[in-house]
Amino acid sequence: MPLPFEQLAAIRLGFGLSPQNNIPTDPAGLARSVSASGPEQDSITLDQVRQWHREGQLLSRDARNGTKDQQKADRSHRQNMRALFNTAVLRRFARAVDDPTGFGERLVWFWSDHFTVSGGSVYFNLMSDAFVQDAIRPHLTGRFADMMFAAETHPAMLRYLDQTSSIGPNSVLARQKPDKPGGLNENLAREMIELHSMGVGAEYTQADVEQLARLLTGLTYNPRQNTVFRARRAEPGADTVLGESYGGDGKASLGDIRAVIENLATQDATARHIARKMAVHFISDTPPDALIDRLAQVFRDTDGDLAAMNLALAESPELEQGFRTKMRQPFEFLVASMRSLGMTGAQVDGLKPAALRRHLLEPMAIMGQPWAAPDGPDGWSEAAEDWASPQGIAMRINWAMTSPSDLLAELPDPRNLLRDCLGDTASEAVTWAIPRAESRTEGVALVLASADFNRR
Amino acid sequence: MLTRRLFLKSTALIGCSAAASPLMSSAAFASAPGENRLVVIILRGAMDGIDAFQPYGDRNLADLRKTLSLGPDHGATDLDGFFALHPGLSDLMPLWQAGQMAFAPAVSTPYRDKRSHFDGQNMLEAGTGTDLHLDDQQDGWLNRMLQAMPGQTSETAYSVGVEKMLILQGAAKAKSWTPDATLALSSQAERLLMRMYHDDPLFREASEQALEIVSGLQTGPDPDKPQEEHIELARFAADRLNRDTRIASFSMAGWDTHSGQAGSLKRNLGRLADTILTLKQDLGRNWDTTTVMAMTEFGRTARENGAAGTDHGTGGAMLVAGGAVRGGQVMGEWPGLGESDLYDGRDLMPLRDIRAYAAWAMHAKFGIDKTLLEGSIFPDLDMGSDPRMLA
Numbered sequence: 030m031p032l033p034f035e036q037l038a039a040i041r042l043g044f045g046l047s048p049q050n051n052i053p054t055d056p057a058g059l060a061r062s063v064s065a066s067g068p069e070q071d072s073i074t075l076d077q078v079r080q081w082h083r084e085g086q087l088l089s090r091d092a093r094n095g096t097k098d099q100q101k102a103d104r105s106h107r108q109n110m111r112a113l114f115n116t117a118v119l120r121r122f123a124r125a126v127d128d129p130t131g132f133g134e135r136l137v138w139f140w141s142d143h144f145t146v147s148g149g150s151v152y153f154n155l156m157s158d159a160f161v162q163d164a165i166r167p168h169l170t171g172r173f174a175d176m177m178f179a180a181e182t183h184p185a186m187l188r189y190l191d192q193t194s195s196i197g198p199n200s201v202l203a204r205q206k207p208d209k210p211g212g213l214n215e216n217l218a219r220e221m222i223e224l225h226s227m228g229v230g231a232e233y234t235q236a237d238v239e240q241l242a243r244l245l246t247g248l249t250y251n252p253r254q255n256t257v258f259r260a261r262r263a264e265p266g267a268d269t270v271l272g273e274s275y276g277g278d279g280k281a282s283l284g285d286i287r288a289v290i291e292n293l294a295t296q297d298a299t300a301r302h303i304a305r306k307m308a309v310h311f312i313s314d315t316p317p318d319a320l321i322d323r324l325a326q327v328f329r330d331t332d333g334d335l336a337a338m339n340l341a342l343a344e345s346p347e348l349e350q351g352f353r354t355k356m357r358q359p360f361e362f363l364v365a366s367m368r369s370l371g372m373t374g375a376q377v378d379g380l381k382p383a384a385l386r387r388h389l390l391e392p393m394a395i396m397g398q399p400w401a402a403p404d405g406p407d408g409w410s411e412a413a414e415d416w417a418s419p420q421g422i423a424m425r426i427n428w429a430m431t432s433p434s435d436l437l438a439e440l441p442d443p444r445n446l447l448r449d450c451l452g453d454t455a456s457e458a459v460t461w462a463i464p465r466a467e468s469r470t471e472g473v474a475l476v477l478a479s480a481d482f483n484r485r
Numbered sequence: 486m487l488t489r490r491l492f493l494k495s496t497a498l499i500g501c502s503a504a505a506s507p508l509m510s511s512a513a514f515a516s517a518p519g520e521n522r523l524v525v526i527i528l529r530g531a532m533d534g535i536d537a538f539q540p541y542g543d544r545n546l547a548d549l550r551k552t553l554s555l556g557p558d559h560g561a562t563d564l565d566g567f568f569a570l571h572p573g574l575s576d577l578m579p580l581w582q583a584g585q586m587a588f589a590p591a592v593s594t595p596y597r598d599k600r601s602h603f604d605g606q607n608m609l610e611a612g613t614g615t616d617l618h619l620d621d622q623q624d625g626w627l628n629r630m631l632q633a634m635p636g637q638t639s640e641t642a643y644s645v646g647v648e649k650m651l652i653l654q655g656a657a658k659a660k661s662w663t664p665d666a667t668l669a670l671s672s673q674a675e676r677l678l679m680r681m682y683h684d685d686p687l688f689r690e691a692s693e694q695a696l697e698i699v700s701g702l703q704t705g706p707d708p709d710k711p712q713e714e715h716i717e718l719a720r721f722a723a724d725r726l727n728r729d730t731r732i733a734s735f736s737m738a739g740w741d742t743h744s745g746q747a748g749s750l751k752r753n754l755g756r757l758a759d760t761i762l763t764l765k766q767d768l769g770r771n772w773d774t775t776t777v778m779a780m781t782e783f784g785r786t787a788r789e790n791g792a793a794g795t796d797h798g799t800g801g802a803m804l805v806a807g808g809a810v811r812g813g814q815v816m817g818e819w820p821g822l823g824e825s826d827l828y829d830g831r832d833l834m835p836l837r838d839i840r841a842y843a844a845w846a847m848h849a850k851f852g853i854d855k856t857l858l859e860g861s862i863f864p865d866l867d868m869g870s871d872p873r874m875l876a
Contacts, residue, residue: 356687417687419694426678426699430670442603458684462677467530467602467741471674478678480685 043131066133173333197264228302369450443472530740534802542567573754593835605782624655723767
């Protein structure tokens with residue numbers, strides 16, 4: 030018997046079923062639901078982070094060898110920043126818990142991972158949240174080229190991929206200060222082609238990377254300046270990327286960078302690279318070629334219209350194949366668990382900092398996914414084996430045993446939980462085991478620790 | 486993907502978070518005027534009463550039990566020439582001899598037939614009859630009794646731990662306490678997990694080591710404090726009962742012995758005996774006014790199954806102990822184990838509603854009116870005649 034679309038959609042494309050959500054029953058409705066995942070109303074903005082960063086730099090400078098009051102002011106500023114970051118992280122969980130399907134918030138996660146940036150200092154932690162708000166959320170149903178431009182030119186990315194240290198060797202700045210160390214840094218240019226657009230197997234050369242790196246000079250982040258482009262850092266002259274020449278005439282500008290991104294974003298290789306990544310993330314670690322071909326075709330036909338891609342994914346007959354061959358990543362596991370337990374986003378928002386650490390961030394790190402800190406710019410692994418390590422599974426079991434009763438006033442009946450979160454999809458072994466648990470606590474733990482629940 | 490360094494760090498972190506995490510079982514406390522004390526222990530998972538109190542004088546027992554419940558010739562201690570005490574409970578023999586321990590061999594709640602742990606425990610703690618839908622059982626009988634007690638203060642009740650005690654939930658205020666002990670995944674839960682993971686190669690492969698990591702947490706990060714959870718619960722309960730608290734309740738898991746019952750039941754009965762003896766020791770003179778009732782959601786099949794265990798049944802046993810108890814006696818009748826004696830042809834026939842014992846104890850020791858007991862506290866209960874459980 031085929032599964033009802035809403036169960037298939039919620040489990041494969043969303044964060045799973047929940048006792049209260051109201052999932053669209055057809056692909057078009059599901060694709061439309063993504064528009065609810067736009068930027069947060071009063072989210073942290075880039076300008077704010079810039080301002081806070083500047084204030085923080087000044088406070089830290091004063092605190093060094095400063096008075097007790099100055100040191101206190103510095104500490105209290107940092108504390109405020111950490112509190113803001115906690116709130117922002119809770120929002121990420123809360124929106125995913127509240128999203129009726131979870132498809133929109135899964136896409137937020139997917140694209141934030143495609144354009145990986147990491148935090149680090151408290152300001153760059155905040156910046157990494159602003160990145161999601163500024164570069165990812167506004168473009169979930171827009172053009173890929175626009176998302177790519179927003180991502181590549183965002184301070185979080187500029188800093189993460191070392192663009193802030195790339196200076197044209199013949200730029201005004203280099204000529205004015207010849208003793209200052211610096212020069213080209215190819216990191217961003219390389220990842221723009223290799224990871225973010227065409228993919229490592231595509232037909233481009235080292236020369237393309239070098240030329241792109243020269244073209245990108247001028248992009249930088251400085252909290253004292255409210256622009257990301259400084260012409261005086263830019264290498265003069267034309268640069269040729271993939272056979273197209275940019276920036277030959279006049280002053281270097283952000284316009285040239287937009288133009289090259291526009292070109293990269295609409296390459297055939299990019300269509301195929303993005304199609305494959307979406308198929309791998311949402312459908313299977315080894316997706317069928319037919320699916321990749323179809324998604325790539327949609328990408329090409331629409332010049333990278335992500336709304337069309339979302340719909341194509343929702344309409345894929347492959348949703349039914351390879352059911353539960355993917356593992357839920359730790360973030361997904363935690364969100365899916367809280368949804369299944371009937372928690373609301375408001376309850377998640379209300380978690381105290383200690384609870385955020387104990388129930389979400391620490392477990393997530395032990396499961397292998399420390400918040401905003403993947404190993405490299407290629408983001409989180411997709412392979413199920415990587416998430417099914419003994420210590421990862423031990424942590425999932427441990428979480429399932431202890432956290433639900435701390436998070437909830439009352440645990441659900443495990444049989445209701447089973448029905449609410451697995452619908453018609455529970456395997457025989459799980460259906461058999463749950464009523465045999467000795468207590469509610471263990472029954473709830475078994476549902477959430479089951480392979481059924483941990484896969485999608 | 487995980488480096489060895491991260492693995493070690495992670496393992497250590499699990500250890501730490503387990504120290505902070507609450508427990509499987511729970512305790513609940515209430516204070517009340519007077520000197521009488523009531524402790525209710527919920528045995529989650531359905532204790533096999535036939536094995537705990539072995540009716541070796543019943544000629545049908547040997548046919549039903551091939552490797553279990555073999556009577557005084559196999560380590561059990563004779564009690565009265567008909568019943569013998571399971572070796573796991575042998576530490577309680579002095580209490581039996583001193584007239585401070587008794588048991589009812591064939592009791593049950595009004596719950597019948599579906600034999601679900603969750604429903605059975607709900608009904609046991611809610612104290613209701615079959616007329617109320619299980620989902621509507623939102624408060625427990627100890628709480629309703631509190632509401633009926635004159636002079637009960639706002640400082641009265643504790644409800645503790647991961648396993649929320651429905652028995653003390655309700656309108657009367659309750660406080661909670663979680664002992665600083667460690668997490669325990671019951672062997673039943675481990676078995677069910679292994680079964681669920683069996684068909685999934687990734688999970689099957691990882692699960693053995695994963696369960697080792699989880700069970701490694703059970704010893705706790707602090708080797709100087711190896712105190713077991715049930716002892717912690719009993720210590721804390723006794724400490725409170727020595728002050729203003731008069732009613733305490735907690736639960737112990739691990740009684741669902743579908744296979745290998747000989748080992749696991751002995752271990753759990755030993756824990757129960759330790760718990761009772763810890764209460765006695767720490768209560769000191771207050772033990773004289775204390776009644777401990779150990780209740781379980783239902784009994785187990787009269788016949789041993791193919792895995793040297795027993796399955797979910799109906800009639801079960803209740804154990805009572807304390808200085809306030811008229812001990813050294815078997816309470817109520819024995820239904821027999823003949824084919825036609827059994828409930829549904831498989832389970833021990835319950836002869837009395839377990840709530841009647843609780844109601845009589847509350848009537849005798851806390852002066853609760855019988856109409857209240859048969860009305861709002863235990864809806865539709867017929868208390869029947871006094872079982873003379875208390876001294």
